[in-house]
Amino acid sequence: MTEHGGEPAAERVERRRYLSVRGGEWAFAVVGLPFALLGGGYALAVLYAGALLSLTVVGLPFVVAALLGARRLGALHRWLAGRLLGEYVEAPAGLRRPAGVFARGRVVLTDPVAWRALLYLVLRLPLGVLGFTVAVALPLGCGWLVAFPLWVRAWDGARPAGWLDAASVVIGLVVLSAVPGAVRALSGVNRRLARLLLGPARTQQRVRELETARATLLADNTDQLRRLERDLHDGTQARLVALAITLTLAEDALVPPAGPDLGRLRTLMSRARGQTDDAITELRRLTRGIHPVALDGGLGEALPGLTATSPVPVTIRLDLGERPHPVVERVVYFCAAELLTNIAKHSGARSAELTVSTADGRVRLRVSDDGRGGAALGAGTGLTGLAERLAAVDGVLRVDSPPGGPTVIVAELPTRLR
Incomplete structure (x- = not known):
């Protein structure tokens, strides 16, 4: 979010992450190898044995047990990604336990979380090997290349210096300089993979x-x-x-x-x-x-009256191509009222701006001020309640409020309820 011209917090975090490799990323590349080998070996063995036993009596029970094991291994990898990569993936819901062995087996066989965990274990195997190679083997190889002239002289002291000595040092340093970037890139891939495959299924979420x-x-x-x-x-x-x-x-x-x-x-x-x-x-x-009576005429009539009562001068801009659903209008109105109240009570701002627009089936409410900043979800300014109210109609709330300001808060929600 870049509405106020400053650098958003998310981009600043990404830039810091790009400029330096965290210790957890190195640790994940090293410690993650045995976990990747264990999980990948388990997944490949399960797929191979499951294919062989699929036509036998023990085929389905074996697959059921294997999927339960994949779920547990997925939980282990989810914990590892959270501790070392800082990627805290929401744990999926537990399995239902209906009455009867066959019903429970059917629940496990149709569990998307277990199958996605199995896929994660398969994909983590090459990524784990590659990550260990980049984080450990590649730096060691680069060190050997940089020290190549010394090894040669130690073996044959009479050998004259040549182009091969200089080339080995240059190649070693160039490749070594690329190692942090490679570790960062692989860490990013592992984060996305964990988010995609180790969290709740879309239906569960x-x-x-x-x-x-x-x-x-x-x-x-x-x-x-x-x-x-x-x-x-x-x-x-x-x-x-x-x-x-x-x-x-x-x-x-x-x-x-x-x-x-x-x-x-x-x-x-x-x-x-x-x-x-x-x-x-x-x-x-x-x-x-x-139900505000002003909303009978829509947001175009209600919001100017709302901003006129604010103790902080508010500039309002409206671009309402279509009228949203009455429930959505009510949520937008009360969100705008709460945000303007927060500005008056907490921000110390001298001016504010409120913009509401509709496009592509979405309503976008943007409220900014030139106050002291520091607003955040869960910081006691009612923003958490607003986020929950927006979530009830498939909306989202984004807050960008660095210390010292300015503050920009954007709420987006659909114009129609599903």
Whole structure:
């Protein structure tokens, strides 16, 4: 994300990673070899033996046991990638355990995680050998080339210096300088391979996302209902009770023994009118929190009114080619409101900018400010809640807020719900 003209944090991390090889990457290239040999040998043996036994009675039980073993080896490699490469892959869900041996065997045979782990073990075998060669054998070979003139003189002290001596030193140094880049490249391949094959299957990941989104929505709706109940009880109900008491007093003022007390009646009716106005205002405020009336005209009408109430001056830019789904509009509106509130409370900014656009079936909300920066997911500014609310409608939240600012937060979500 480069909207504010500075270098994004992700690119800075990649550049640092390019300029230096981490110790974990060297360790993975060295320590990973026995793991790669073990896993690759296991996978090849399983595939070979499974093909031979596929037509026998023990074929399917053997494959079931082999896939369970592949799952465990995949977990071991996932742990290794996390500890040494810093690639923490989410663990897949455990296998279902239906009743019956045949049902359980069918679950294992159709488990995409186990088959992908088996494929990972096969691919890790050549990568492990190549990584060890690059990290260990190649530097040793380069050292031998650089020291070649010394070895030759130690063997034959009378041998004159020649072009071969100079060439061996140059070749050794050139190849040695390429070793860190090769280690980095192989580490990148291993990271991508672990992400691709050792994590949850796409269907499992989607189920987890939907379960998390459902839990978030339920918790959010429960909190809103409790807040609405509290506001109705403490605010609107109290106003209506006061109004009822005022009207009762007015009724008493109409039928006293000496006749109606018009002055007192006028005072009570004026008070009742004010209490009615307060109750109506309170109800409007509550309904606006449930569904902002301004959204009836779409984001194009709602957002300018929202930015106009911000204590920090906000420049707004709208490019709404199509109107999103009402639920999506509501999420965008409340995200914009929360982000503008964060700017006013936490950023110390003097100005902000809000941009909303729709293109290719996506809504893009971008909010930036010139404040002190330092915002991050989970840092107590409500961004985690926003990310969860966006995830409930297949949206994502990206935060770029280096210390000292500026801060750029982008929310993207589909215009239509699936």
